[in-house]
Amino acid sequence: MNEKKLKNIKKGLWSPEEDENLLACIIRFGVASWPSVPHRAGLQRCGKSCRLRWVNHLRPGLKRGSFSQQEQDIILHLHQVLGNRWAQIATKLPGRTDNEIKNFWHSCLKKKLIKQGVDPNTHNPMLVPKEFNENKTPEWQEVFHIRNNGRLMTLEDYFMKNNVFLDESHMGINQMGFDSNLLAQYQQMTCETAAPSFDFSDTLTSRTIMDPFIKKEYRESSACTNYSNINNLPAEILTNTTNKYEEWNASEWQQLQKVQGSNAGDSDAYQMGLLSENFVGEYKSVFH
DNA sequence: AAAGAGTACAACCGCCACCCT
């Protein structure tokens, strides 16, 4: 409230004098109310800025310097479990702040994982870690969209976001950039990191792996532990799940056509979209 | 030596949950 009335709120880096004033103020008055701190400390800063400075730099017990290997291991482990919940991660690393850990993640750990071929979002191996040359594929970037949590995005963006890269041999095959050959190749590649015992050359099997509804059925059925190959599933489950898949697939395809019109592409392109969309996000929950 | 690119870290912004009136 008072902060909004102040016309000359200072921003940017803190000077040693400002730090000194803030520290003295907090020692004397405590931190019961941050909005009152700037006035008490004689600072042209907002309370929020004072709080941040205190929490990240001035409060006692903060560690400085580079992260030890042990700390790095803890961050990696916790990030795998908690995701980007930096504040929660910070509670397990005494003397480190959430901001510090977040910065370290973005500037160092994330890159390290990518270098090792590990997807920093999922901590799984990246599916197709090949170099992507966007200059050679201008047309497909704008043409084909897939659904991603209800939002439209280009397939390229989706792949980039999920650290899935295709090399140039997989592009420019047709207007959409995909054909059935590509799909088959992609299935083979993903198979390596997925479940080698499945036969991906079989259409039904590959679709079964792709489709979340069928995966759910499969996961919940007793067959899950007894059959490593979906082709060996009891006929009843197979028929049931296949029907559900066809139903779901038709409805998804209609939706895509509604949005994309004639740009929706051919069926193989659509299958490619489904494969990437479903496989990347849901693989882990089924097979791990 | 200088300019541009890259990197690491600090700080800001917007959002949300909670509390109080």
Added chain:
DNA sequence: CAGGGTGGCGGTTGTACTCTT
């Protein structure tokens, strides 16, 4: 219950420094 104030959080941007050409 509504609305404003506040603290906390995560994403993003800004900035200073280093490296490369």
